[in-house]
Amino acid sequence: MLSVQNIVRSFANYEQLNFIAMSLCKDKDYTIDNEQLARFAKAMGHPARITILQFLASLESCYFGDIHNELPIAKATVSQHLKELKDAGLIQGEIETPKVKYCINRENWYKAQAFFETFFESRKEKTNCC
Secondary structure, three states: OOOHHHHHHHHHHHHHHHHHHHHHOOOOOOOHHHHHHHHHHHHOOOHHHHHHHHHHHOOOOOEEOOHHHOOOOOHHHHHHHHHHHHHOOOEEEEOOOOOOEEEEOHHHHHHHHHHHHHHHHOOOOOOOOO
């Protein structure tokens, strides 16, 4: 049975750890748009995912079936890549068998396009560089 003294010590240690964690987690100066752009970029940071997105974007409707039959991507890793793309909001649908149907999430697709365009257009023209 825990004594009152042990409970107080445990609580004090918890409070101390909580204080340390809070002091290490300073407020971020990132905008929500920057965080979303980074999430899209991370999800697109693998050639297999880019290939999947290009394939799905070329279709007029959702894709039904096993995408590994259509693309040069190993069957074992397809679901992992689809999950990452779905978690980022770039695709939507059912990615778990037996209900396999997915397509581009058009709303987030256009949002990602706008974020990347703004990001790349925001550079300053320089007359010389390092």
